[in-house]
Amino acid sequence: MSFDRKDVDLLIGQDWDFFHVPSEGLSGALLVLWKANFVRFQIVEFCSQFIIGDLDIPNKGNWRIASIYGNKDAYKRRRIWERFEVYSSKDLPMVLGGDFNCILSKDDKTRRKRFLFFLGPKEMKSFLALNDFHEVGFVCSKFTWCNNKKCGDRILERLDRCFLNSAALNSPHRLVVRHLARVASDHCPVVLNLVVQNSANKVLRFEEVWASNKASVAVIKGIWRKKLMEVIHRF
Template sequence: METKLSSIDRREIDFLIGKDRDYWHYPAVGISGGILVLWNKKLVSFDVKENSSQVIVGNLSVPNLGIWKVVTVYGSRCCRERGSLWNQLEKCMEDSFPAIIGGDFNCILNKEEKRGGKRFFFSKGPKDMKCFMMNLDFHDIGCIGPRFTWCNNKEGASQIWERLDRCLFDSFAIQKLPLAAIRHLARVASDHSPIVLKLDVSVRFKSKFIKFEDTWRSYLAAKSVIYHSWKKKDYGDENMILQRKTSRTLRALFFWNKNKCKDLNILKEKLKEEILEFQNKEALGENLSADDLLLLRTKST
């Protein structure tokens, strides 16, 4: 949460949101910025590890879910200053906790994330952010609701919309919470839309292990995923290096499969429904045409 305040005390927190919330505040620089993180101390604990004008990094301990690395970002509008943000985050991601990064990055990654204003260019700012995401294995899990999260609140040709706010998961977090969803809420008293992350913990993987699927070998893209995951540098004992490389590569393949092959899964389910429909007609004694029978055999194979 961006406060634009140089200080916040306990009484203000109690008045705004109640006594059940604990908080950490990094003061604003001038009249912009300032990051406020709040958590319900009766449900979770949050241990702040790093903080600066652009980020608050902490370990969130959640009952039944363990420890999570949670990062709240307020990225600088200056591309050069955002470079220090990526460097700071890289140093914070050395442990093995699942990690989530969310907030206002003040950066868009492609032309679909902007409407109005100057034409989008894939310049140093977006390149640096993409490079950070690729090197540290972070992924944008998409959103529900309006496409853009910020508007300059002008009218006509001067109006600009952008998706400046987002939530990033590493592959470990995605594996833990495959049904997590981001929702963009309505803008009310701000030029930004609030974003809500729902961690749906009702569906979890029964196994902690990801198995290599033989079908992945039939896709050329899978070779690229393996190559880029495996070539990342690791240090330490050879056995630990091999374990980390294998684990990282399998997580990358899992996430790639989840996103790139989802259309195939949708098609498979659709074909199952059509086959079931034909089979129900057949079971009820309805006459199927020759074309229907041919189509049923084709779909079944």
């Protein structure tokens, strides 16, 4: 399948640039689009299974983004982990997202064949652990792929995911992953939103372990006393 400038203009408009990796056979094409007048995207490496690039976003810095369409063959999918180890960075926020064509546990699939923790899941989990990639919570349906069959023949799996390294998780942005509804595909679109947080409205969550520290009582009393005095002064 080919994709050119005319197709992009019809699909989303003339303000968008793109990079396309053609399909091999009937599936496997990759397409990355970015709004040219808003961000800059520089391709780092690509193949039939991924596109890696550096995305420069105003007010959000430089992020390394990898769009993935993993091969169903675990041995061929190994190329993803080998190349990503080269480009992984502890200092640069990184996002890996797409169709990995691999489930990591029995909870990622409904019914049918028993889940076996063999080569594919093992290599994927090993790569994620060694290279500091993590998932954040997501909104909407857990499963992202459906075989589009009904009743007892219907199978749902979680093939599409979004992973971030610690540099991304520690950025001053609130990261929200959404699984959108399937419309013209057997896969759900996965969206990662980066929302700038207002430090004035920052929420402090209490950890129960803090209560075991004797000093915590004095700290809490001091804060409450300070807040009380602020209220008195306002009146």
